[in-house]
Amino acid sequence: MSDSFATAQDLSDRWRKLSDAETTTAEVLLADASDKIRNRVSQADDENWCAANARTLTRICCSMVKRSMQQSSTGMPEGASQSSTTAGPFTDGYTWSNPDGNLYLTAEELRDLGISQGRAFTVGMVGHGDD
Template structure:
């Protein structure tokens, strides 16, 4: 399967990448597309439907955001989610948002893709009744 975004899409949304970063970004964009398809198995069908039921820019935008988060890991202040400093006796603490550089979908991204929607269903726990038959009363059941 193909990626939803290309390296040029990532560069347009973030910054120009070096040659080494281009290769990494290309692999991560394929991984991001695979993860999106695993989380939302119907995404390709919704993109190819006539008319499409999912805007093609949504998976593209989310793929770029996922790769950007992964590539930012440990690179500076953009990757930091919390920082703390103390003047005496010299304490500093930094917490990274994605220290391992993992690809992941946020709750908002799952909602945009339409794969986090709750679905209602019903399970009939009673005995099977023939259509049109008189319903059984609870005391008539052989418990």
């Protein structure tokens, strides 16, 4: 089984042309994203499951890395989530959703991978007459 579910070329095809430095970064992040998916989806270690879901795995892996690379290219200091610029009477303000460029799976991606959301349940707090 290959290390990554996607290549830098897959990412470039879905997003934009990457520079040589970005390609190197993308390859590392794609391997990290693939590892994160494998850790969340038990079937991801199964060769047959991966082959059957190859396009979904590639798409999700590329989306994770694209989100990360978009945020890391903003020039924001690490950990910052807001920025504002003022020029005369004009002000621009931004809040980044992923200021550190973390790799994460969205709720939709988790559903696409077959990972169900949590379910509500109750736990009885009264004994069963064992006193």
